[in-house]
Amino acid sequence: MTLLELEDVTASYGPVQVLDGVTLSVPENGAVGILGANGAGKTTTLRAISGTVRAGGRIVFDGKDIRGMRPDQVAAQGIAHVPEGRGTLGDLTVRENLMVGAYLRKDRKGIDEDVDYCLDLFPNLRERITSNASALSGGEQQMLAVSRGIMSKPRLMLLDEASLGLAPSTAKNVYDAIRRLRVESGIAMLVVEQNANLAFTLVDTATVLETGRNALTGSSAELKGMDEIRRAYLGG
Numbered sequence: 001m002t003l004l005e006l007e008d009v010t011a012s013y014g015p016v017q018v019l020d021g022v023t024l025s026v027p028e029n030g031a032v033g034i035l036g037a038n039g040a041g042k043t044t045t046l047r048a049i050s051g052t053v054r055a056g057g058r059i060v061f062d063g064k065d066i067r068g069m070r071p072d073q074v075a076a077q078g079i080a081h082v083p084e085g086r087g088t089l090g091d092l093t094v095r096e097n098l099m100v101g102a103y104l105r106k107d108r109k110g111i112d113e114d115v116d117y118c119l120d121l122f123p124n125l126r127e128r129i130t131s132n133a134s135a136l137s138g139g140e141q142q143m144l145a146v147s148r149g150i151m152s153k154p155r156l157m158l159l160d161e162a163s164l165g166l167a168p169s170t171a172k173n174v175y176d177a178i179r180r181l182r183v184e185s186g187i188a189m190l191v192v193e194q195n196a197n198l199a200f201t202l203v204d205t206a207t208v209l210e211t212g213r214n215a216l217t218g219s220s221a222e223l224k225g226m227d228e229i230r231r232a233y234l235g236g
């Protein structure tokens, strides 16, 4: 069953239109990638879904039209946005950041279990639980950003460039954990990633955006086999 459906989504910053009809769908428990060059509109697509930019077209989540909802209303539907640049709160500790993620929940026991789950998924965070987020390494901040998303108990996670600025081995660790999360939780994922090699370890299908439109859509296997994808995104 389809969990998220975007049809002909448009968005602008002031007079400049940057999404020019984006169409994609994420199945329940599925993982879908968005690839594309700098400025193609990947982040804006995630922002259109999470209600942080105004969008045209159709955005339907779990059968409900969510276009035009405020970001907090979208979050309450079960969508967690792990933003580009991570967005962790530097003055708060790791534990406090996790609690911010859980702010809509009241199930004390479930919250405690999910904190444990995050610390099991990302053991680095267990050692840093009382540190301020600003004192974490880039990789640890990314782990915290994903964990904060987990704490909201979402049905869909929007992940924006989880590997950005990380050493290759750290990026791989983060993706290994996200893959494990996907298998264990069944959370559906919409994954923006410039590192297509990493993206293809996680997603089943992907779409390539070019100047705010879909240029190509296919399964990971199909896309990996295409010359133009290999040249542009897979380093040869």
Ligand SMILES: Nc1ncnc2c1ncn2[C@@H]1O[C@H](COP(=O)(O)OP(=O)(O)OP(=O)(O)O)[C@@H](O)[C@H]1O
Residues within 6 Å of the ligand: 013, 018, 036, 037, 038, 039, 040, 041, 042, 043, 044, 045, 084, 194
């Ligand atoms: N806040 C903003 N105000 C004005 N223009 C913006 C703003 N954010 C993005 N843009 C422009 O919108 C276009 C799409 O940007 P977007 O951030 O969605 O691209 P992206 O595919 O995520 O790129 P990157 O890979 O660099 O993160 C770009 O031309 C960008 O310059």
Ligand SMILES: [Mg+2]
Residues within 6 Å of the ligand: 042, 043, 044, 084
């Ligand atoms: Mg971006």
